[in-house]
Amino acid sequence: MRLATKIILTIILAVIAIGLLMGQFWDLLFSPFAAAEKGATDPYNITKVRPQSKYTVNIINTKMKFNSQTINRYVYSNSQNVIYPAGQPIVLAAGKRVTVNVKNASGTATNVHWHGLTIPNNMDGALDKIDNGSSKTFVFTPTETGTYWYHSHYRPVETQVGKGMFGPLVVKSAVDDKYNLDELLILSDLPNGYSGMMGSHADTNLVNGQLVPPALQLKGGQLGQLRFINASADNSKTVKLPFSVKVTHKDGYALAKPYSTHTLKLYPGQRIDVEVALAGTENRHYQILDGSVKISLDYIGNHIKKGKSLFTPAKASPVDQALLEKTPDFTLALAGNMNGWTINGQVYPNLPTMQVKVGQTYKVRFTSPDGMMSYDHPMHIHGAHFQVIAVDGRATNDETWYDTYPMKAGKTTDIAVKFDLPGVWVVHCHILGHEDAGMMTSFTAN
Numbered sequence: 001m002r003l004a005t006k007i008i009l010t011i012i013l014a015v016i017a018i019g020l021l022m023g024q025f026w027d028l029l030f031s032p033f034a035a036a037e038k039g040a041t042d043p044y045n046i047t048k049v050r051p052q053s054k055y056t057v058n059i060i061n062t063k064m065k066f067n068s069q070t071i072n073r074y075v076y077s078n079s080q081n082v083i084y085p086a087g088q089p090i091v092l093a094a095g096k097r098v099t100v101n102v103k104n105a106s107g108t109a110t111n112v113h114w115h116g117l118t119i120p121n122n123m124d125g126a127l128d129k130i131d132n133g134s135s136k137t138f139v140f141t142p143t144e145t146g147t148y149w150y151h152s153h154y155r156p157v158e159t160q161v162g163k164g165m166f167g168p169l170v171v172k173s174a175v176d177d178k179y180n181l182d183e184l185l186i187l188s189d190l191p192n193g194y195s196g197m198m199g200s201h202a203d204t205n206l207v208n209g210q211l212v213p214p215a216l217q218l219k220g221g222q223l224g225q226l227r228f229i230n231a232s233a234d235n236s237k238t239v240k241l242p243f244s245v246k247v248t249h250k251d252g253y254a255l256a257k258p259y260s261t262h263t264l265k266l267y268p269g270q271r272i273d274v275e276v277a278l279a280g281t282e283n284r285h286y287q288i289l290d291g292s293v294k295i296s297l298d299y300i301g302n303h304i305k306k307g308k309s310l311f312t313p314a315k316a317s318p319v320d321q322a323l324l325e326k327t328p329d330f331t332l333a334l335a336g337n338m339n340g341w342t343i344n345g346q347v348y349p350n351l352p353t354m355q356v357k358v359g360q361t362y363k364v365r366f367t368s369p370d371g372m373m374s375y376d377h378p379m380h381i382h383g384a385h386f387q388v389i390a391v392d393g394r395a396t397n398d399e400t401w402y403d404t405y406p407m408k409a410g411k412t413t414d415i416a417v418k419f420d421l422p423g424v425w426v427v428h429c430h431i432l433g434h435e436d437a438g439m440m441t442s443f444t445a446n
């Protein structure tokens, strides 16, 4: 062989080898799931997913197939434009700073809000506008572990979230690493048309963005953590489990009093984490039901005893008794009328903002009438968590910290809320058709 031919062959082989290596590196560096997808791995199984300090969220639009229907959807993708049917999972570590570069290639203006995270007001995202073709870099440090999500807050929010502008976000704790299975179960739906005002539809349910989500697997003696997120634009979800589970967290916060149940109800925006421990020698095929969607769980039997709970309840945080007696600092009457869905008779942004002091606890009263336009309104407060202290004047003794809670029709609900960070923090109904029709106002903390 002539020397020139040898050199050319060597160069060609070297280029191929570098190409193959680069391909693998590229996958590992920029797309943790691209490699996994080849084995049809579930991107919402975050058992072994390590927190990262850098993410790219590419907001794209694409066509997705559901049975025989092809539907236009938005997807919160990664730098590789991988199609995550319920958005790219973002996994963070508490106390570690993250940079998220959001690139809008959706074809429409939008924004991104980090639901449930207590982060500086200029990172909240709710009142931003990110034009098509532009981007925004978010830099923040999550302070609390738990299950959260991120989604568009750009009007019409109902359309944007309904068509897929959302994704899950988890701030992992050391205990999370001890579960044999740590699975995100994102509940949403395919809106069968938008009703705007009424904001509730006979929609097709999806779990993890699919009609048939991948099956889960647990062996006897193992412990699973299931993180349910209701990302539906308008609909509440009822999850029926074929076995008893321990409810450990709500809205990302550890409960002081965990409890066991077979049924979970999640209003739009809410999250519930449960712990699953199974035992028995026989294999079983379980189905977790969310309306029409069945989440399969294959149980592999053995002689190992049921796993011991990994959950440590939160320290008691009893409601401040003085607040129960106190006259509310603010009263928000939720109702529907000819103008839309209103707070104190007004639609956003016509209401004056509520001025509050950072670090001070306020009592806020919500009312929602019975009758014609009666609704449970899941109200979400940005930048703070709150306790529901009384319903119809009776103490709830509920120590849970919520960021989204249904203010029930025909009832008066009192909450205690404190803002730790200054800024304009919106409060709104998370039935996004209601929010779009005006049911939003704000606190301004100084």
Ligand SMILES: [Cu+2]
Pocket: 341, 375, 376, 377, 378, 429, 430, 431, 434, 435, 439
């Ligand atoms: Cu509402």
